[in-house]
Amino acid sequence: MIEQGGFISKDKEIKKREKPLTQAEFKEQLIDVGRLFYHDKHPFHVAMHEGKLSREQIQGWVANRYYYQKSVPIKDAVILSKLPSREFRRDWIQRITDHDGRNEGEGGIEAWLKLGEAVGLSREELLEEDHIVPGVRFSVDAYVNFVQEKTWIEAVASSLTELFSPDLISNRIQVLEDLYPWINHSGLGYFHNRLTQAPRDTNIALKIVMDYCQTPEEQQRAIDALRFKCDVLWAQLDAIEHAFPH
């Protein structure tokens, strides 16, 4: 078992493992990473889901998270350039189209700008990136650098946080509608879209990771990559919470 809190104690058992995990054990380990380190457990998200965030905190979160949104298709294009076959690229390219849209006014980035408007931020304010705090920028840039520098399979594994996002997002839609009545509900389209996109993407990525990570080392690198991505999401919330304190 992976442990949480205080100094990180790496799981020596995994590191020393000589035989690969079974498919079921491997999947369980991946899910364990999310169970312990996914950002739904971050105090800022917990407070959000308890309806405790101020208007300014919600705005700060949306404005900062825009930097992540705008970087996602860049990250996915880097992965696309590293994938080993056109069959894989055919699946992965959908992620980029989802975020960029096929035409003006479409796509996830556009939907995030609309979310900004729904919480009272102008489109220009988001695009100018003035509200983005350094810790968010560093975390997101670290993610793009990670997929650039690591192997393609580690880059794919890092995307597996989407295993955990549908639960968080479906809760969030409810929370934002119920506990933040001042938010214009018509601006929540981003989250509605992700409810169908994320499971589709994750099924593809999970199958690739399961198929290609066969040795103990490959499996561990995939687990580490997923943990890294959890850290990227977590560190963004740390920085946002510091900039927009309770």
Added chain:
Amino acid sequence: MIEQGGFISKDKEIKKREKPLTQAEFKEQLIDVGRLFYHDKHPFHVAMHEGKLSREQIQGWVANRYYYQKSVPIKDAVILSKLPSREFRRDWIQRITDHDGRNEGEGGIEAWLKLGEAVGLSREELLEEDHIVPGVRFSVDAYVNFVQEKTWIEAVASSLTELFSPDLISNRIQVLEDLYPWINHSGLGYFHNRLTQAPRDTNIALKIVMDYCQTPEEQQRAIDALRFKCDVLWAQLDAIEHAFPH
């Protein structure tokens, strides 16, 4: 004027230019690069278009050029990851879909494999890459490295060889049908598709280069990038001609 042949004498006038070229002059310079250095003038292509290539030479060309075809979407994904906006990505992503196809059995790489069959090479032979000579591999890899390492606008400019390809390709279709009756004409779909794809892609890329290269230095870097790409294509034919001599 750029000169051809012997030692390369760099055009000192361009290098020293203090004022930017007009749009018309800049476009003329780009076209000049193609007029002098595009691979339609390579002895191997000249011989092909005179009907002088043997079956083995045609096969060698198709088998080797496969390595270029399979690398094009990788190159385009690298460019995609560097483009500065989702508006640009929306246009550029089409190139990747054109090459990879949306579904099994579609796309430019698949069409090239069919061309292989039309000239008497099995799909497996192409996929195994045993016929690919080092010079082709080095040239194509240099192209992928170039777009990785250079600025996004130089990467875009390097794609402008497509300015010159429709003329070459429409001639080639006629040539292959008329002068190489042993080739199965049903396998020429790749070239037919490129007749509409290349002008569309080039119009987009040319507009970007014209808009973004405003200083003499930026214009010169675009011209140099296009020249580099001509060299990539030319060097492939050098290597193919040496491996499959007349």
